[in-house]
Amino acid sequence: MSAKINRHLIKQTRFDSGSLTQLGFVAHQYKTSGRYKVDVYRENELRTSCYIDVDTDNESLQASIELSGLELGINTSKKGSCCDSNVKIYKINREGYALFYVNKGAGKYHVKSYYLESRGESYLFDSTTLNKGDLFGLTLLRPGRYQLRDGNSNPLSSLVVEAVKPLEKKYVPPEAINVELSEIHKMKEISLLQAQGIIFNAKSDNRVIIDFEDDDEKHQCGDRPIAARWTKSNAKRG
Amino acid sequence: MAHLTIATSETAVQKLFNGIRDNFSIDESDSVDFGPFTAGYEVAFHLEGGDVDMQADNSIVVKELDIKWDKLRFYAGIDIPELCIGGFCIIALPFVGCVLRAPEICIFEDDPDIGIDLDLNGLLTSEISLAAKPDLQYVVNPARPAGMNWLDAEDANLANMWKLFIDPEWVDIDIFDWSDIVGDLLENALDNAIDDLLFFLPGWAKDLISAILGPVIDLVRGILDIGDDIDEWLSDLLGVSLGLFDLIITAVADLLADQFPLIEIEDPFPILPYQGSLIPVKLPIEDLDVTFTEDELVITASIGETL
Structure with a gap:
C-alpha cells in the first residue's frame, strides 16, 4: 500500500499572488x-x-x-x-x-x-503587482475561514470554504467563481466549496494575499490527523 | 487362460483409495496482473471423504471428495486513479470554448494503490467428484541397469512393478457455498484499505478525497468489477481468472493418473523370501488384467514360463 501525498497541498495556509505556491x-x-x-x-x-x-x-x-x-x-x-x-x-x-x-x-x-x-x-x-487584465486564481482545499487582503493593506473581504462530505455520488467541484477586485469592497463574504476554483481579476497594482484564519466547527469535519499507524497487515508486508 | 484371479470388495477399494487421498496435499500461490488491479491467491488444501462407487462399465465414480482448505488467502492490489484538482476553465469564448484553463495539481505524488487481503479459510465449502477407469502400467524400475537379472534386482531392491492407476475420465469441482460473511469481509477489507491509505491525513482532506473519488468503495468495486453477487465474483476470479479450480482438478487428475497407484504388484511376484542358502521363490507375471464390476475389483494374471 502506498500513497505519497503532495503534502504542500494539505499544509498551505497562505496564498499569495506575488509569491506563488501550489494551488x-x-x-x-x-x-x-x-x-x-x-x-x-x-x-x-x-x-x-x-x-x-x-x-x-x-x-x-x-x-x-x-x-x-x-x-x-x-x-x-x-x-x-x-x-x-x-x-x-x-x-x-x-x-x-x-x-x-x-x-x-x-x-x-x-x-x-x-x-x-x-x-x-x-x-x-x-507578478507581485497585478494590473488590469491580469488574473490570479487558486483552488482552496482546506475548509474554514480565510482573510483576503490586497498587499499588506487592510482586509478586503472574508472567504469561507465549506467542507464537503463523501456522498453517494462523486463530488465534482462547482464552476470557478470570478471576482473583480474593483468590486470586492461590495462583497462582505465570498463563499466557496472545497476544491472550487476562484479567479481574481486585477484592477491596478494588486497583490492578492489570502490567509487561513480558522477551521471552526462550522467548516471543519473529521478527526485530528494521526501521526503514525501500525497494522498487522502492513507489518507482515515489511 | 489366466492362472490367478484375485477379487477385492468395494470396501477394500475404498480403503485403497483412501490411501491415495491421504497422500495428497497442495500448497500453491499465483497472481495475475489484470491491468487496473492485480489479484492472487495462496492456497493449501488436502482431501477428505470421498465415496467410491464401482460401476458395471469397468469404471469407478468418486463422489463427495471434500476439499479441506488449510489455507485460502485471496489478495488484490488496486491502483487508485490519480486524483487531481484544479483544471477548471478560466476564460471561455463563445463558439471556441475554453481558451484558458487552470493547471491541474495532483494530490498524490504517485499513483496510489491499496491492497486487500482476505483470509477465506473456512468460508468456502467445495468438493470434488470424478469418474475413472483402470489403467494398468508395467513400470520398469528406472534405476535398474539393463541386463540385470531378477535375482540381482531382488538383492538390490530394484524389481519392476505392475501398477494399477485409476485414470480419470472427468473431474468436477463444485463450489457449494461461500459463507454469508464473505461479502462483509470484503467490504471491511476495502474500508480498512482506504482508511490505511489515507490515515495520516486530517479529516477534512480524507473527506475531500473520498468525496472526489466517491465513494471510494464503489470506485474500488468498479475497478475490481464486483457485481451484486460477491460469491459469484469471487468464484469467477479465483476459479476462472486466476485458474485456481483448474489447478485443483489438474492436480487431482495427475495424482490419480500417474502419481499414486491404487495397487502395486512386484514382478516377479514374491512367494517365498530367502531362507538360509535358498534363493527366494518368485513368480513371473506375464499378463495382468484388471476389471471393475459393480461389486468387485477383479485382477487376473498369467504366470510366465521364465523369470
Missing part, C-alpha cells in the same frame, strides 16, 4: 508581438529565466509555465512550449495568456518579464 496561478496576456524574457524568482532570488514568443501566427492560446520544473530544468509544461535545450521558449498567440503556476514543492515564486528589445526599461509584467 495558485497567475495569468498575464502579452498584447504586443515579440519576444519576452521572463525572470523567475523564488523567495526573491533570481533562479532561472525563459522566453515567451508572442505572435499572431502562434496557434496556442495558452502557455502553461510550471515554475518549479523550469527552475529544475524539467519541462513539465507541454502546452505552448518548445524544446530549446538551454532556455525554454514558450510560444503563444497574441490573444493568448501565459499562465504561471507551481506543481511541486513549497513554491514562493514570482516572475518579472520584459520585452526583450527594450532591455533597460521597466518590467512589463511583475
Whole structure:
C-alpha cells in the first residue's frame, strides 16, 4: 500500500499572488508581438529565466509555465512550449495568456518579464503587482475561514470554504467563481466549496494575499490527523 | 487362460483409495496482473471423504471428495486513479470554448494503490467428484541397469512393478457455498484499505478525497468489477481468472493418473523370501488384467514360463 501525498497541498495556509505556491496561478496576456524574457524568482532570488514568443501566427492560446520544473530544468509544461535545450521558449498567440503556476514543492515564486528589445526599461509584467487584465486564481482545499487582503493593506473581504462530505455520488467541484477586485469592497463574504476554483481579476497594482484564519466547527469535519499507524497487515508486508 | 484371479470388495477399494487421498496435499500461490488491479491467491488444501462407487462399465465414480482448505488467502492490489484538482476553465469564448484553463495539481505524488487481503479459510465449502477407469502400467524400475537379472534386482531392491492407476475420465469441482460473511469481509477489507491509505491525513482532506473519488468503495468495486453477487465474483476470479479450480482438478487428475497407484504388484511376484542358502521363490507375471464390476475389483494374471 502506498500513497505519497503532495503534502504542500494539505499544509498551505497562505496564498499569495506575488509569491506563488501550489494551488495558485497567475495569468498575464502579452498584447504586443515579440519576444519576452521572463525572470523567475523564488523567495526573491533570481533562479532561472525563459522566453515567451508572442505572435499572431502562434496557434496556442495558452502557455502553461510550471515554475518549479523550469527552475529544475524539467519541462513539465507541454502546452505552448518548445524544446530549446538551454532556455525554454514558450510560444503563444497574441490573444493568448501565459499562465504561471507551481506543481511541486513549497513554491514562493514570482516572475518579472520584459520585452526583450527594450532591455533597460521597466518590467512589463511583475507578478507581485497585478494590473488590469491580469488574473490570479487558486483552488482552496482546506475548509474554514480565510482573510483576503490586497498587499499588506487592510482586509478586503472574508472567504469561507465549506467542507464537503463523501456522498453517494462523486463530488465534482462547482464552476470557478470570478471576482473583480474593483468590486470586492461590495462583497462582505465570498463563499466557496472545497476544491472550487476562484479567479481574481486585477484592477491596478494588486497583490492578492489570502490567509487561513480558522477551521471552526462550522467548516471543519473529521478527526485530528494521526501521526503514525501500525497494522498487522502492513507489518507482515515489511 | 489366466492362472490367478484375485477379487477385492468395494470396501477394500475404498480403503485403497483412501490411501491415495491421504497422500495428497497442495500448497500453491499465483497472481495475475489484470491491468487496473492485480489479484492472487495462496492456497493449501488436502482431501477428505470421498465415496467410491464401482460401476458395471469397468469404471469407478468418486463422489463427495471434500476439499479441506488449510489455507485460502485471496489478495488484490488496486491502483487508485490519480486524483487531481484544479483544471477548471478560466476564460471561455463563445463558439471556441475554453481558451484558458487552470493547471491541474495532483494530490498524490504517485499513483496510489491499496491492497486487500482476505483470509477465506473456512468460508468456502467445495468438493470434488470424478469418474475413472483402470489403467494398468508395467513400470520398469528406472534405476535398474539393463541386463540385470531378477535375482540381482531382488538383492538390490530394484524389481519392476505392475501398477494399477485409476485414470480419470472427468473431474468436477463444485463450489457449494461461500459463507454469508464473505461479502462483509470484503467490504471491511476495502474500508480498512482506504482508511490505511489515507490515515495520516486530517479529516477534512480524507473527506475531500473520498468525496472526489466517491465513494471510494464503489470506485474500488468498479475497478475490481464486483457485481451484486460477491460469491459469484469471487468464484469467477479465483476459479476462472486466476485458474485456481483448474489447478485443483489438474492436480487431482495427475495424482490419480500417474502419481499414486491404487495397487502395486512386484514382478516377479514374491512367494517365498530367502531362507538360509535358498534363493527366494518368485513368480513371473506375464499378463495382468484388471476389471471393475459393480461389486468387485477383479485382477487376473498369467504366470510366465521364465523369470
